[in-house]
Amino acid sequence: MTRFIDLASLEDIPRQGARLIRTAAGCVAVFRTADDSVFALDDRCPHKGGPLSEGIVHGHQVTCPLHNWVFDLNTGTAQGTDEGAVRTWPVTVSNGRVLISADLLSRHQAA
């Protein structure tokens, strides 16, 4: 079962924008759409490393700012190409707070 950690207020993330967080798993972009849905994806575009957090959010998609690949925020897959997908991470909103997977924020621990 996924444990969640409080990340921020929903209002801290601009509508149709993103907030970049640095995690044990690398940089993750937390997106807020116009309908106040939130999604968390790896920030690095699999094409040439463009920062998806600086992309344009439209519907439940984001367009990479470098070469305009379009990613589905639900699945992380790029449309119209076989080459790529970015990892997605569990994120949810509860009482106006954005909660993100604890696994993402925790450091690797010794077994």
Ligand code: FES
């Ligand atoms: S780096 Fe994202 S589309 Fe090229």
